[in-house]
Amino acid sequence: MKISYYPGCTLKTKAANLEAAAVASLAVLGVEVEEIDRWNCCGAVFSLTADDLIHQVGPVRNLVRAKEKGADQLVTLCSMCYNTLARANRIVRDDTVKRDTINRFMDDEIDYAGEVEVVHMLTFLAREVGWQKIREAVKVPLTGLRVSPYYGCTLQRPADVGIEPFGSFSLMTGLLEALGATVVPFAAADTCCGSYQVLNGEGGAKSTAAVIINDAAQAGAEALATSCPLCEYNLGKRQEQLITSGQVEAPVPTFYFTQLLAVALGVAPESCLFDLNDAASLALLKNKNCLVAA
Amino acid sequence: MCDADNTTTKKTIRVATGDRAILPEGAKTIPVYIMGKKYEVPETLTIMKAMEYAGFKFLRGAGCRGGICGACPTVYRMAGDYKLHFGLACQTVVEADMYLAQIPFFPANRAEYNIEEIGGAAEAIHALYPELFRCVACNLCTKACPMDVDVLGYISALKQGNIKKAAELSFDCIQCGLCASRCMGEIPQYHIAQLARRVYGRYIQPRAEHLQKRVGEIESGKYDAMLQELSAMSKEDLEKCYVEREREPDLAPPGTWQPKETRYL
Numbered sequence A: 001m002k003i004s005y006y007p008g009c010t011l012k013t014k015a016a017n018l019e020a021a022a023v024a025s026l027a028v029l030g031v032e033v034e035e036i037d038r039w040n041c042c043g044a045v046f047s048l049t050a051d052d053l054i055h056q057v058g059p060v061r062n063l064v065r066a067k068e069k070g071a072d073q074l075v076t077l078c079s080m081c082y083n084t085l086a087r088a089n090r091i092v093r094d095d096t097v098k099r100d101t102i103n104r105f106m107d108d109e110i111d112y113a114g115e116v117e118v119v120h121m122l123t124f125l126a127r128e129v130g131w132q133k134i135r136e137a138v139k140v141p142l143t144g145l146r147v148s149p150y151y152g153c154t155l156q157r158p159a160d161v162g163i164e165p166f167g168s169f170s171l172m173t174g175l176l177e178a179l180g181a182t183v184v185p186f187a188a189a190d191t192c193c194g195s196y197q198v199l200n201g202e203g204g205a206k207s208t209a210a211v212i213i214n215d216a217a218q219a220g221a222e223a224l225a226t227s228c229p230l231c232e233y234n235l236g237k238r239q240e241q242l243i244t245s246g247q248v249e250a251p252v253p254t255f256y257f258t259q260l261l262a263v264a265l266g267v268a269p270e271s272c273l274f275d276l277n278d279a280a281s282l283a284l285l286k287n288k289n290c291l292v293a294a
Numbered sequence B: 001m002c003d004a005d006n007t008t009t010k011k012t013i014r015v016a017t018g019d020r021a022i023l024p025e026g027a028k029t030i031p032v033y034i035m036g037k038k039y040e041v042p043e044t045l046t047i048m049k050a051m052e053y054a055g056f057k058f059l060r061g062a063g064c065r066g067g068i069c070g071a072c073p074t075v076y077r078m079a080g081d082y083k084l085h086f087g088l089a090c091q092t093v094v095e096a097d098m099y100l101a102q103i104p105f106f107p108a109n110r111a112e113y114n115i116e117e118i119g120g121a122a123e124a125i126h127a128l129y130p131e132l133f134r135c136v137a138c139n140l141c142t143k144a145c146p147m148d149v150d151v152l153g154y155i156s157a158l159k160q161g162n163i164k165k166a167a168e169l170s171f172d173c174i175q176c177g178l179c180a181s182r183c184m185g186e187i188p189q190y191h192i193a194q195l196a197r198r199v200y201g202r203y204i205q206p207r208a209e210h211l212q213k214r215v216g217e218i219e220s221g222k223y224d225a226m227l228q229e230l231s232a233m234s235k236e237d238l239e240k241c242y243v244e245r246e247r248e249p250d251l252a253p254p255g256t257w258q259p260k261e262t263r264y265l
């Protein structure tokens, strides 16, 4: 099996661990990953201004790149890229007036009418690989690791692009269970991590992140799984500060779901780039015997 | 550039020589519009020659006249068409009903830095040019580039932290500034690309060890005797030496050819 893949800028820099673990896992699962040529930034945040179509040009251009390659699906990993690409795709598919305007402006590209489906990796794994096959491929089951699936905002909202209905976490739950982990549901699984509020002032973002981490800990989780670099930044990279300031009691290491998948499939920890996670992450996996023997 | 002298009109076609335009016998003239004013110019000329033919004199906005210095970017439209076109005045041949405007300089922000201090990480480039992140992928820059550089491609590569890719994609850039003149994000693309190539050369690209070795050999005097030998030769001997010299065949695969005379190796 071969997929067309859109990485996104952050996955080439600060969140290289999200991508590296995914690519290594897919290789184990026999999926060939073909990164689309000449991709550009997705825009990161979907523009809500109805008549400001220039902000749809970036995401649509990436979908054109996939169409040019003959792909009918474009798989992506980052929650925000997924959201931005999928929503731009909806506009082009459903709104013929806006579609024409965008196509006319992009006179340097082939016409695009929403032919490519934007697919999040979790959906891809559930639909095209299947939990059964993943269960069979597991080499180091994550037995005894208590993980909360954390979706944040952009995987489920708005409903017409959500990877599953609001309030349901079955995809990440299905994956984590297939890997042998104990899934710990918690109330803040779709609470905003604070997002870019951190740029306006640290206080607000910190307190919302603290609510999420404490809620997961109270539910009994010892780790969080996410698919978003911004969530990982607010919940993971800044967790130490939250502990120092007393807003969070005990660490709850934050992982990308692809890293948990990779270690369970027996991928060497070095290939999962844990040095980009908070320091407690790798230590937890070692403690729980979740790493393949060196 | 300075103003046209108004003696050149449709009626008096001048045949110019030397560094002025040469009008071949029987050549037709065509109308072009320079800063909105109509001139009849010979159809075979470049925009630059045509402007000179029309009486303009380039004090700025011309350099190499060979398509490599980037001094002569031109924006033009064809009468009746909304589409903007871009080219180098010294390379683009005039067509009838062109509306021409020279953009010898575009005010693009250029950051100050000391290449020895900034380090080789993409974050340094991001910090010097935060406007990089204003790109909306409109691709107007790429469409404007007279060198067919994938400008959006190198801007994207830099956002992705890929300095090597940006350096390679922007290699043909001649710093003309047309990309910046079109940018929706007010990004000085070409200055950022130049920084990327400098960072690539200083921190990322492997050092040319063979070059260092050779410089060392030269400095240690290895070639002094050969040079003295050559300098002391008579003109006749030198000519003979030159004619009889061994030469690597043009298509010899690299590393396969050895001269018979190995004294100088």
Ligand code: SF4
Pocket: B141, B144, B145, B146, B147, B148, B149, B151, B172, B173, B174, B175, B176, B177, B178, B179, B180, B189, B190
């Ligand atoms: S990249 Fe910009 S400055 Fe460089 S040649 Fe192209 S248009 Fe000119």
Ligand code: SF4
Pocket: B134, B135, B136, B137, B138, B139, B140, B141, B142, B151, B152, B155, B179, B182, B183, B184, B185, B186, B187, B189
């Ligand atoms: S013109 Fe500016 S905003 Fe448009 S693609 Fe180029 S760099 Fe990006």
Ligand code: FES
Pocket: B061, B062, B063, B064, B065, B066, B067, B068, B069, B070, B071, B072, B088, B089, B090, B091
């Ligand atoms: S004069 Fe140098 S590029 Fe035209």
